[in-house]
Amino acid sequence: MTTASQVSSGESHTRGDDDQMQCVPLASLARMLPGKPSASTVRRWVTQGRTSQSxxxxxxxxxxxxxxxxxxxxxxxxxxxxLQD
Incomplete structure (x- = not known):
């Protein structure tokens, strides 16, 4: 079970086998996203995160x-x- 502290701290977790099957490497995900951010940008969202509006x-x-x-x-x-919250 994932705790709120894990989510806010960026610790990774799985939500079950079905979700893990849909996951792709971060570089592949970058190519699928709108605007085609670089793989470095996606990795930065994982490691450093971004500040939400709040x-x-x-x-x-x-x-x-x-x-x-x-x-x-x-x-x-x-x-x-x-990020919108």
């Missing part, structure tokens, strides 16, 4: 893959929503 630090959630870290379009959409 002043909270928000990080893109990831899961551990066999070849590194990965995320999904759904996690990206949640990241954008949390």
């Amino acid at each position: 002043g909270k630090l928000v990080r893109l959630e990831t899961v551990r893959l066999t070849n590194g870290r990965g995320s999904s379009i759904e996690r990206y959409k949640e990241f954008l929503q949390r």
Whole structure:
């Protein structure tokens, strides 16, 4: 189970096997996103995060893959929503 402190601190976690199956490496995710941000930008959202409109630090959630870290379009959409809060 994920705690609020894990999410706010940017610790990664999985939400189940179905979600992990939809995850792709961060470089691949960058190519799928609108505006085509660089892979470095996506990694920065994971490691350093961004400040939301309310002043909270928000990080893109990831899961551990066999070849590194990965995320999904759904996690990206949640990241954008949390930035709006």
